[in-house]
Amino acid sequence: MEEKQQFELWRDDVHPAIVSKVDELHLLGYDRATEDEVWACVLHRLRKEKNFVAKHVFVHAILALSPQQYMTWLTAEAYKQPEDWFQEFEV
Known part of the structure; x- marks a missing residue:
């Protein structure tokens, strides 16, 4: 029987690591990096x-x-x- 991953339950536990990674990305010039994006990226890789x-x-x-x-x-x-990139510019 396979064990189910606990990623969502661990979010609060690993929050300091996420904050550290976001700070590192900001120091490297990636100012738009967010905690949610880092979380989603790591989840995508580990799933x-x-x-x-x-x-x-x-x-x-x-x-x-x-x-x-x-x-x-x-x-x-x-x-x-979605491919409709110019939707906000339509008159």
Whole structure:
């Protein structure tokens, strides 16, 4: 029987690591990085794991997230958005 991942239950526990990663991204010039985006990016990467992910592995994944991985994920998510980019400019 497979164990179910506990990612959502761990959000409060790993919050300091998320804040640290957001601060790091801000220091590197990625001023628009948010806690929710970092959380979603790490979840996207770890949900592919077939084995149970322990909490310490989850924290390591947050702290090891590179700016390149984050920006690649952001770009892919932007392409998933609706294609009507100019909707707000229609008269």
